[in-house]
Amino acid sequence: AQSVTQLGSHVSVSEGALVLLRCNYSSSVPPYLFWYVQYPNQGLQLLLKYTSAATLVKGINGFEAEFKKSETSFHLTKPSAHMSDAAEYFCAVSETTNFGNEKLTFGTGTRLTIIP
């Protein structure tokens, strides 16, 4: 079964600084990988996804992530943090179950705080 590890349950960065949120995955097959963001009291919003095309994936709000097979990583970055980026971020891997459906397995999440 697939699994996802997010290093750092809390990350704080200064406004304008680089954002780096780490995600490592375990998968027996080429994975589909996702980053979702959750703002307070809201559902999950898709930031970006990797589906075995380009290894550098660009998403919304200036975020991007790079798939590195050798490191089994899919870290999320943004060059310059904005106050509005404060939220919780979830990395997820998709697996095809024995029932034929796609199921998302999520990491435990990283809460990003932006320091003014």
Next chain:
Amino acid sequence: GAGVSQSPSNKVTEKGKDVELRCDPISGHTALYWYRQSLGQGLEFLIYFQGNSAPDKSGLPSDRFSAERTGGSVSTLTIQRTQQEDSAVYLCASSLETGETQYFGPGTRLLVL
């Protein structure tokens, strides 16, 4: 177009009572998923619907949990004889087909007293 909607947004109930949570997926989406987000367990998959059938119920934590989907659209998640450990945010997601991107609703925050 409208996204995934869920109701109620918040539900407080007493231990032992039954609750029903509703999900309206994006129109035309054939696949529907329920997830649970709790402090101790993070985000967990509960059940998957393709049309009205639920081929994958592997994530339901106990037989107190059930779900149905009618008309290939609205889904209801029912929790019978609620327990305090059922307190969580229940998220619904839908996708055009299985394997496509899942879009999430805002969730129902359930508190069992």
